[in-house]
Amino acid sequence: MGVTQIVATILAVLVTVVAIALFARSVGSMVKIIKLGQPDPTRSKPFAQRLANMLKETLGHTRMLKWTTVGIAHWFVFIGFGTLALTLAEAFGEVVQPKFELPLIGGWAPYGLFIEFIATALLISIVTLIVIRQVHRRRPQSRFRGSAMGQAYYVEFTITAIGVCIFLIRGFKHAAGHFDYPVWATPISHGIGNLLPAKGALTVVTIVALIKIVVSWVFFIVISQKLTMGVAWHRFAAFFNIFFKREADGRTALGALKPVMSDGKALDFEEADPDKDLFGVSKIEEFSWKGLLDFSTCTECGRCQSQCPAWNTGKPLSPKLLITSLRDHAYAKAPYLLAGSPDDHSKIDALGLAASLKEAGRPLVGTEEEGGIIDPDVLWSCTTCGACVEQCPVDIEHVDHIVDMRRYQVMIESSFPSEAGVMLKNLESKGNPWGANPNSREDWTKGLDFEVPRVDGETEFEYLFWVGCAGALEDKAKKTTRAVATLLHEAGVSYAILGNGEGCTGDPARRIGNEFLFQMLAQQNVETLNEAGVKKIVATCPHCFNTIGNEYPEFGGRFEVVHHTELLSHLVSTGKLKPVVPIEGGLTYHDPCYLGRHNKVYSPPREVLGAALGAGELTEMPRNTERSFCCGAGGARMYMEETIGKRINIERVEEALTTGAQTIAVGCPFCFTMLGDGVTGKKASGDAAETVEVVDVATVLLRSIRTS
Template sequence: MLLVAIIGLLMTAAAVALAGRRARFLYRLATSGQPAPERVTYARENVGTELKAQLVEVFAQKKLLKWTPSGAAHFVVFWAFVILASVYLEAYGSLIQGAITGTPDFHIPLIGTWPVLGFLQDLIAVACLAGLVSFAVIRLKNSPKKLGRKSRFAGSHLGGAWLILFMIFNVIWTLFLFRGAAINTGNFPYRSGAFASEAVAKILPTSEVLEAVGLLLHIGVMLVFLVIVVNSKHLHIFTAPLNVMFSRRPDGLGAAPEMRSNGKALDFEEADPDTDVFGRGKLEDTTWKGFLDFYTCTECGRCQSQCPAWNTDKPLSPKMLILDQRDHAFAIAPYLLATEEEREKLPEDVLALAGKPLVGEDGVIHPDVLWSCTNCGACVEQCPVDIEHIDHIIDMRRYQVMIESNFPSEAGVMLKNLENKGNPWGMSEMKRAEWIEELASREVDPIEVQVIDEKAPDDLEYLFWVGCAGALEDRAKKTTKAVAELLHIAGVKFGVLGPMEACTGDPARRLGMEFLFNMLAQQNIETLNEAGVKKIVATCPHCFNTLANEYPQLGGMFEVVHHTQLLAKLVEEGRLTPITPIEEKITYHDPCFLGRHNKVYAQPRDIMAKVPGVQTQEMHRCKDRGFCCGAGGARMWMEERIGKRINTERVDEALTTDPDTVSTACPFCLVMLGDAINEKKNSGQAKESLEVVDVAQLLITSVKGQPVKA
């Protein structure tokens, strides 16, 4: 047994040395990037939130269990790793005790002879084998050779995945060999409970040599597995808990990341182009959290399968966005980790790769990939290990826009309009008051909307943030009028800024023009603070998200609600009462910046549920799996030249429910879905009566008792 112990410990030392060397390399590579002290600060100041995230996302596997049966298979394999750690404790105990006493009958103190532990160990091992079979079937069924682009594994390193399944299988069969042999020699700590090990023991001969071989095989397989893991995509076994810990989104995607340089928020007035980092122009501009994203990607393709760009034949795959950067990082690691003197001696191929642009026609990331993103957040929502794909995209866009001035030309018109007129359409600021005049001048039920010139009155309950679309776009103006009228009926004291309101800056920030976003945001924050505004209601989810989640980055602290949240509350309180039935089948489209970004799913549906006669029919992709309309990420102001139009894809899905009306809660979605529906009408693929309306329009129709179509 002494020889067995020596062999086992030598194997362990060698494997730990190799794994440790790799871990040191990965740490050095990650820390060669930009610092991100705000991640550590957030984790330290929100210990309760982080602990909950570990319990829910890591141990309970919440995100993975959304995907069954693959989620269930991963759940049992994960818990097999956790529970079977006790078997490895027993294995090493037997190794050492056998060397000391000659009898390898070690058991874990206190609990090591409990039948329930032996049963649990065998049960999870058998379940793990079933999980491996499930994984194999899923991979064969969804093989890229079979499904091509539609496979979520398209682009993944498939050979490594099969190797890992094989190694896990080796862990399980060597476990039963070791335990079965130990039962026959009388060195097994459990007298009952270990049902599978007992079954294996019946077919094995009684042999101390077989027990020693089984012990060394079981330990050796684990050590080889360890070395493979730290050199493969299965590194996520160790990095996933860290990635979850340092994620900045405890509930919803929320804000885009602050623009930071050298670990600090970038001050544009004092920024130095020679020393400060403007977004991400080269790989070393990535923060260590970005590198952690690279290390943690499991290549599962859930993000890819949910991406609206990928699903409409565009080149953006969120998975490949991460993998391409990761592979490039490993390829140029010698350059990133070398001193200036050492870099001169590096091979030409490494230097050539290091000089490759991060974004470009011949770069790591093609520009079409970068500009296809709608910022919908489906990738981040579905990622089981909290990779923040949108942060990577926004940072790369910032460099392209502010340093390279390289972005779709039509978006430049939008930026000029924002800078000169305070709205993306370039309309006069006085146009923002036209809907107010229309409400006041109508013959039936005229309404006077209070315009706040300087200081808000003391009895003001909410400032109604109308937004650019709500004030200037004809379809969105209907929502604005409906909300204003509903607030009036409910007796809510509200006012608007009118011409003093400017774009929140969301399109500029999502495009990557952070400087313009800062300018608009600071202007609006100053206006709101001077008016004494505390509570805001917004109809546009993009405005809602920016005001609620991004303005606090610049000191703008306001209580912000979406109009569906406020209207649902008013209906619940009885201050608004839907009375007229609307006998229609309605399907609701979840706006990305309301749903995934801010977790507002229930209130729009609650409103529709209170309207008599409405029959709601959910689309196949809804709520956290809702499909984008195509307007986010400043795509509203860019041409969609590649593949199928995203709004057309979404309307095609809506039409499968045979709706009378498509409802939503976002002016961007109104425009995008409305345009696609009109195209379908023109081609005879949709009935002429089909229309897209805001939830508020349905509510005002029922509340006022207006006649509606049957």
């Protein structure tokens, strides 16, 4: 062994030992910090199902591949990061003896071809990702804005350097005449080797192998010193974060909200103790351990940010920056918490906890002047549309965390937008958000040329038609209610309504954070529905549809719930409703967030519209289905003023108008109101033709089946 090999071996061993020691210590620190969170016993079972889903999402890259080019490139980087560990083992041997090959597989053509292909794909992929980052970072609403770009560049450099080293090692081995793989298996390595000098080639192999080892292990040393370096740590944390996701079957954390948790259990308000139990989240350690794992796993890719309606209309909310702010706060506060939250200043000084104590004193939600981690405008900008959760490749549960913070602000601090207070009072006193007379819920039935059946204890029915507050009380939504009732009547569907016995499902109360009021409304409705013997429910409002179907089981209300577009699609496909008059003038469809992303109902409304169009085609907006853009009304935003940035509904209406369609179809009363108001505003300014209108899918179908 020559001097070069001896020195290189010593350096390789030293950097390896230091890196492994520091990395192991950092993993231990990260685990301790994550364990500071509240218990959540719902995250580990069933083990086999969770493991299978984690392997499917990681190895199959099922969520990343929604972004085809980025997904494919990232998959090769991901695979390369793991499989090219074999070349790291080779490098250790090459430091000692540059002619070294791995036992058994060294010199074997299939192995040579495999490494050649993966290394090539790795380099092409990382260059692709570098180019994409550089292109996107220059855009006004870049998904990379706010990300730690320097950290990303370092990771990209490391991956590129490893790939280059692999080919240089192989090339110099070939130049020295000690490369045993055939040309067909390693054409690039042979090509590079043909360009390199033979003199001193083996010495260079040792040097490049050392560089490869140093670059690889320095990466671990660097990230060990920066636990908040999500762009690097997600490579390890993502496996666990996906395994412990809320839904074991692989669904995203949408639909039902996570219940209020205290000490690992769903909070029972009848037995809750305000002095001991948690009513939402007011401190970082009051998030569950899974929440802290979420924050630690964020890779800062910005897919959530690119899809967020608030961010895209100039509001301060970025789901990515919210998560990274919580992460940075958690890790800055952690030393103080891990020390037992001492109040003895001499002990604090002795332990060097002054900075951590200062961080601990910051309010979780507060203005910049108050030193808050999350600004109130950030918290209240969220529409809970779920775009962030749907797009996150590592299954971070943004909406649950946002609502948990809202819960504390509403139930304990009574701190929320003033106009939302009117809505909450109306829900308490009148059972609807607008404070309308609860005895007027049946007024929409007036003027129909048929009798709408009521639940009276004697009438038999297959479906309960859940009209909802908007459908019963809001003028625009009443048109949809009448259209659905007419279609059900003409199709011979057996149905009935609760009429004045119906109350708000509580969706706006829960989404704004008033869990106590939501549970009160939910329990009343479940009792009413169970007493009426209801088995099946059809709802026109996706928010009612979601709440009854996904959240009422928590309170003993287990019903088969369908959206009206699902039932109408079935009636059309079975011939009970037959469209005969094609809709003209062009038609586009807006996916409601709580019907689409939250409940994956995309096809039925399109099937109904397709039947109504006859030979025509539905014109899709650029953002549709799972990437549909929100109308701006969800998360109780329907009842709050939108004073920051561009109005979300205007952004969506402008997108709809670019299709040239004269009819904008919706499947939600909230969307009906928001898009309708947007179109009205555009008409007033001369930016939309007078013939453009917003109508529900049911109204489109009703027009199509009528000949006069």
